[in-house]
Amino acid sequence: MKICVLVKEVPDAAVEKRMDPNSKRLDRSGEKNLNPFDTHAIEAAMQIREGGAADVDEIVAVTMGPESAFRALHKAVSLGADRSVHLTDEALSGSDVCATGYALAKVLESESPDLVLLGQQSDDGECYTIGAVVADHLKMPSLTQVIKIDVEGNKLRCERQAEYGYDTVEIELPGVISVGDAINEPRYPSLKAIMGAKKKQLDTKAVGDVGIEADRVGAQGSQTEVLGINPPPQKQSGEIIEDEDTNETVEKIVAWLDERKLLA
Amino acid sequence: MSILTYALHYEGEFNKNSLGAVSEGAKLAEELAEELGGEAAAVVVGGEDLTDELCATLGKYGAAKVYRAKGPEGLAQPVVDVMAKVVQDNGFKYALFGGGLLGFEIGAGLTARLGAGVTMEVTSVKAQDGKLVAERPILQDSAIVDVGYVGEPGIIIGRLNAFDIAEGGDGTAEVIDVDVALEDHSTKAVMVQRGEQRGADVNIEDADILVAGGRGLGKPEGFELAEALAEALGGAVAATRAVVDAGWYPYAAQIGQTGKTVAPKLYLAAGISGAIQHKVGMQNSENIVAINKDPNAPIFEFSDLGIVGDLNKILPKLTDAVKAKKG
Numbered sequence: 001m002k003i004c005v006l007v008k009e010v011p012d013a014a015v016e017k018r019m020d021p022n023s024k025r026l027d028r029s030g031e032k033n034l035n036p037f038d039t040h041a042i043e044a045a046m047q048i049r050e051g052g053a054a055d056v057d058e059i060v061a062v063t064m065g066p067e068s069a070f071r072a073l074h075k076a077v078s079l080g081a082d083r084s085v086h087l088t089d090e091a092l093s094g095s096d097v098c099a100t101g102y103a104l105a106k107v108l109e110s111e112s113p114d115l116v117l118l119g120q121q122s123d124d125g126e127c128y129t130i131g132a133v134v135a136d137h138l139k140m141p142s143l144t145q146v147i148k149i150d151v152e153g154n155k156l157r158c159e160r161q162a163e164y165g166y167d168t169v170e171i172e173l174p175g176v177i178s179v180g181d182a183i184n185e186p187r188y189p190s191l192k193a194i195m196g197a198k199k200k201q202l203d204t205k206a207v208g209d210v211g212i213e214a215d216r217v218g219a220q221g222s223q224t225e226v227l228g229i230n231p232p233p234q235k236q237s238g239e240i241i242e243d244e245d246t247n248e249t250v251e252k253i254v255a256w257l258d259e260r261k262l263l264a
Numbered sequence: 265m266s267i268l269t270y271a272l273h274y275e276g277e278f279n280k281n282s283l284g285a286v287s288e289g290a291k292l293a294e295e296l297a298e299e300l301g302g303e304a305a306a307v308v309v310g311g312e313d314l315t316d317e318l319c320a321t322l323g324k325y326g327a328a329k330v331y332r333a334k335g336p337e338g339l340a341q342p343v344v345d346v347m348a349k350v351v352q353d354n355g356f357k358y359a360l361f362g363g364g365l366l367g368f369e370i371g372a373g374l375t376a377r378l379g380a381g382v383t384m385e386v387t388s389v390k391a392q393d394g395k396l397v398a399e400r401p402i403l404q405d406s407a408i409v410d411v412g413y414v415g416e417p418g419i420i421i422g423r424l425n426a427f428d429i430a431e432g433g434d435g436t437a438e439v440i441d442v443d444v445a446l447e448d449h450s451t452k453a454v455m456v457q458r459g460e461q462r463g464a465d466v467n468i469e470d471a472d473i474l475v476a477g478g479r480g481l482g483k484p485e486g487f488e489l490a491e492a493l494a495e496a497l498g499g500a501v502a503a504t505r506a507v508v509d510a511g512w513y514p515y516a517a518q519i520g521q522t523g524k525t526v527a528p529k530l531y532l533a534a535g536i537s538g539a540i541q542h543k544v545g546m547q548n549s550e551n552i553v554a555i556n557k558d559p560n561a562p563i564f565e566f567s568d569l570g571i572v573g574d575l576n577k578i579l580p581k582l583t584d585a586v587k588a589k590k591g
Contacts, residue, residue, distance in 0.1 A: 018403070018407075019402070019403070019407055019409070024409075026402075026403075096381060096382075097372070097375060097381075097382050097384075098375050098376065098379060098380060098381060098382060101372075101375070101376055102376070102379075105376075128365075128368040128369070128372070128384065129368060129371070129372035129375070129382065129384055129421075130372070131372075132340065132368070132369045132370075132372035132373045132376070133372045133373070133375055133376040134376075135341075135373070135376075135449075136341075136344065136372075136373045136375075136376035136377050137376050139447065139448065139449040140449055140452075141341065141449050141450070141452035141453040142340075142341065142369075142373075142453070143369075143453065144365065144368070144369055145365060145522075147509050157456070160365075161365075161505065161508075161509065161515075161522045162338065162365050162366065162458075162459075162522065163272065163274065163279060163364050163365060163366065163522065164274050164338075164458065164459035165458075165459040165460050165461050165462070165515060166457075166459075166460040166461075166462055166515070167338060167455065167457065167458050167459065167460070168455075168456040168457040168458075168460070169338075169339070169453055169454065169455055169456060170453070170454045170456050171452060171453045171454075172452040172453075175452070175453075180509065181506070182505070182506060182509030182510060216379075222381070222414070223379065223380055223381030223382075223413060223414045223415050223418075224381035224382070224383060224411050224412065224413055224414065224418075225411070225412050225413075225414060226409050226410070226411060226412075227397060227410040227411065227412045228409070228410040229407055229408070229409050229410075230407070230408045230409075230410070231407060231408070232401060232405055232406065232407065232408055235566065237565070238552075238564070238566075238567045238568040238569055238570055239568070239569050239570070240564065240570045240571075240572065241569070241570070241571045241572070241573075242559075242572045242573070243571055243572060243573025243574065243577070243578060246573070246577045246578055246581055247581065249571060249573060249578060250578065250581045250582045250585045251585070253553070253569070253571065253582055253585075254582070254585045254586060254589050256553075256569050257530070257553075257586075258589065260530075260551055262473065262497075262529060262530045262551065263497075263586065263589050263590055
């Protein structure tokens with residue numbers, strides 16, 4: 001079995017994120033890191049490999065992003081991927097969900113995976129959607145927010161929480177699964193793995209290398225446009241208590257609740 | 265035609281978020297009647313429980329027509345096949361979804377199938393210059409972007425509870441059966457079990473006071489502190505998706521995107537960071553108190569009283585103090 005894991009470089013959680021008022025895109029300067037949700041997808045691939053229910057020949061980390069995104073691939077490889085593919089091209093800049101999903105599907109097509117895994121959302125933007133977009137292009141069955149995967153021959157038995165409780169769904173491979181963060185606790189990479197990551201194969205691809213039609217990607221190929229960026233409605237910020245003396249803190253909380261007649 | 269809204273149902277009843285979306289679709293179609301040139305419609309996919317009678321009730325929420333197709337329930341890709349055909353055959357200009365997992369999946373699949381623009385987590389839709397513009401909060405709700413559509417159709421996926429249910433129509437939508445051959449890949453996912461309830465059945469929707477616990481409680485036993493406080497306050501205990509999925513607390517107590525939506529008089533969040541998926545289920549609570557050791561937790565952005573500190577120290581003392589105060 002060959003598993004491709006889609007990963008993304010996102011601004012580090014500690015960095016204050018902002019929109020660039022000129023380009024109307026997210027300002028992506030500053031410290032970056034591997035999208036924390038993607039580490040669960042890599043871990044899921046590793047657990048399939050180590051679980052023994054399937055022979056995993058290869059785990060390939062795949063990303064689309066600017067030149068700097070190779071660092072996310074190094075991190076992915078340090079967490080267990082065997083090699084990585086970086087789709088990077090000026091023509092892709094400004095792609096919306098529709099264009100991004102199409103471009104990623106084309107790279108994946110060139111890899112012919114049996115299973116595509118990804119995180120349930122990215123820390124910086126699009127939620128929940130990329131897996132389903134990619135799956136439709138690849139004509140593969142797909143599920144999002146999966147919290148348990150069992151390999152049974154050519155099928156995966158998946159569990160997830162949906163609108164009315166827990167669903168168990170069986171999908172036939174090849175397929176696309178986005179995993180929820182409850183699926184596992186990602187391991188920490190060893191120092192050796194971190195040092196070795198730079199030596200693993202990393203293929204850089206441009207739009208033309210994987211047959212992407214340039215007019216379907218980038219700002220030109222996108223079907224949505226950001227018309228404006230506005231501040232949210234002002235909400236009066238609440239009172240904050242730093243707990244130093246717990247007895248005093250508790251006294252304040254009780255007084256606050258009592259004032260609002262919540263202790264009646 | 266103008267706006268096509270997906271209506272999810274389960275065991276003979278439509279989903280509340282879907283009814284909100286159907287209402288919103290009808291409202292927008294009316295506002296843009298001249299430009300869109302048609303009434304709003306809904307689409308349903310499922311089995312025998314989708315009776316003529318049930319489908320026609322969507323008229324109460326403003327749908328003039330209901331397109332009904334036979335297909336497996338609880339899975340997104342068959343609905344993508346149906347909606348792609350209905351949109352193409354009838355020239356719908358927008359497809360609209362209420363919040364929830366399936367809405368996201370179907371909307372995203374439709375985006376790929378039709379090469380269409382999509383906006384998700386939408387909290388509001390407005391008519392502007394004859395077109396729809398979707399408002400989407402981003403970056404932990406610190407900014408709102410206005411998104412417009414270049415081509416047709418435009419796909420709008422609402423955030424949970426974004427659209428209000430509005431009954432106004434006469435309850436007699438025209439039901440039109442459509443026959444759609446499913447794509448091969450849409451038949452390769454099979455529902456084995458749907459809607460399994462895990463853990464005890466607890467009722468949190470009627471409680472005036474909720475003490476909700478998240479990962480910050482540290483371990484399943486941490487919920488004992490929340491339970492003691494809830495008992496002292498005369499309330500019930502709720503939980504986040506993270507701790508429910510981890511098996512710390514029953515599913516029936518879950519608040520948020522895939523759980524319940526509540527608006528009690530007091531919502532006391534213990535060890536909850538306040539991710540959007542949680543926020544959408546409790547943000548309308550009258551009073552929100554948050555206790556968290558991380559001063560940067562997003563929950564402090566929308567709580568009325570925030571306490572930065574250690575739960576293990578604060579909760580037991582707070583429980584005692586509440587008991588003493590109430591006598």
